[in-house]
Amino acid sequence: MSIGREPTIPTLAYALLALLAREPLTGYEMSRQLRDPIGFFWQARHSQVYPVLSRLERLGWTKSETFAGPGPRPTKRHVITDDGIAALRVWVGTPARRGGRDELLLRVYASWVADRTVTLGFLREAESRHADQLAVYLARRKRAESWGAADAAGTADFADYATLRRGIGFERGRLAWVRWLIRKLESSD
Amino acid sequence: MSIGREPTIPTLAYALLALLAREPLTGYEMSRQLRDPIGFFWQARHSQVYPVLSRLERLGWTKSETFAGPGPRPTKRHVITDDGIAALRVWVGTPARRGGRDELLLRVYASWVADRTVTLGFLREAESRHADQLAVYLARRKRAESWGAADAAGTADFADYATLRRGIGFERGRLAWVRWLIRKLESSD
DNA sequence: ATCTCCATGTAACTCGTTACATGATTTT
DNA sequence: AAAATCATGTAACGAGTTACATGGAGAT
Numbered sequence A, B: 001m002s003i004g005r006e007p008t009i010p011t012l013a014y015a016l017l018a019l020l021a022r023e024p025l026t027g028y029e030m031s032r033q034l035r036d037p038i039g040f041f042w043q044a045r046h047s048q049v050y051p052v053l054s055r056l057e058r059l060g061w062t063k064s065e066t067f068a069g070p071g072p073r074p075t076k077r078h079v080i081t082d083d084g085i086a087a088l089r090v091w092v093g094t095p096a097r098r099g100g101r102d103e104l105l106l107r108v109y110a111s112w113v114a115d116r117t118v119t120l121g122f123l124r125e126a127e128s129r130h131a132d133q134l135a136v137y138l139a140r141r142k143r144a145e146s147w148g149a150a151d152a153a154g155t156a157d158f159a160d161y162a163t164l165r166r167g168i169g170f171e172r173g174r175l176a177w178v179r180w181l182i183r184k185l186e187s188s189d
Numbered sequence C: 001a002t003c004t005c006c007a008t009g010t011a012a013c014t015c016g017t018t019a020c021a022t023g024a025t026t027t028t
Numbered sequence D: 001a002a003a004a005t006c007a008t009g010t011a012a013c014g015a016g017t018t019a020c021a022t023g024g025a026g027a028t
Helices: A011-020 A027-033 A046-059 A082-092 A103-113 A116-146 A156-186 B011-020 B027-033 B046-059 B082-092 B103-113 B116-146 B156-186
Strands: A062-067 A075-080 B062-067 B075-080
Touching (some): A011 A027, A011 B103, A027 A046, A046 A062, A046 A082, A103 A116, A103 B082, A103 B156, A116 B082, A156 B156, B011 B046, B011 B075, B027 B046, B046 B062, B046 B075, B046 B082, B075 B082, B103 B116, B116 B156
């Protein structure tokens, strides 16, 4: 029984465990994945990743093997332990708190103080960014479906596929809304 | 050479200016709005709001009048200045950085390590939360449309309405995806 | 020659949350 | 009687960003 307040585990720790549950990775590889594949819904810089990785190891949730690599320091490959998988399993079932921050919406909320050309400018920029992102996701979905990820419920591949589908839904909804707003603003002179 | 780099203005400062551009408010009223009306895309606690408000005043972007009120300290009503509106106008046109964090997606990404009943449990909870939120937004849209907000492009009311529409789109897309996932997991035994 | 990728970490700082602190009025 | 609402703030901490630091290998 610990009397004091045991320090809370940051969500990033579970994001890293989720990556390691799929395959062993170096810290560098994890921080790359926290940009691109899962960066759609969770991001972190390498400077945030490394301290959390040490902590995971102190908790016994991961272990690492060190070997010679590029750069001045040795490279570490991290592996999740049974305790780590158990901890991840518990966390998955705890309630998610919502509440995201969205700068584009905040800008739209304040846009009535700006010139319409400025507003249309950032909306058109958003339109093209979201169209690009949608194209990326659609290509990935095609690939994922071609090797049957859609029918592999219960696997990591299916979980990837499920989050990808949400990415597509998000980008489509966002695009439709941005285009609606652009039309509205253009047709009201 | 160390040029005195002016400290960066936090995004919350612009969120507060966006509120004050609509009407003068107390810090308390602003922190309430950062829960409910605009809490869908931007949140903050009162402990974060008050220091930023002092800073806005030091910058000359707001001014406040103090009067006796409930509680041990006097109440302050904050008003945006012309400089504040100008600063908000500039900020609206600067590029928004994206990248949100979404705990539900992170949980789904890791869900393949958990029991299917656990996964279905948090998905059904998410389904009902999003259905509730959608109902709230739809009621607000009805009200907004009844007094013509949809055709008032360039006004604060229209900006409110535009963000509300995105809220509805988001909740609908989220609901459709959660329901698809539930069906997929249920039908794969 | 310069840039990017690989691969690690630390330092300084800002942003955001939780808890502490006070106290009258209104609602349950 | 207890809780919520109005209304302000501070303190301690955790989360997240930017910058500093190192250095080999391969690409432009």
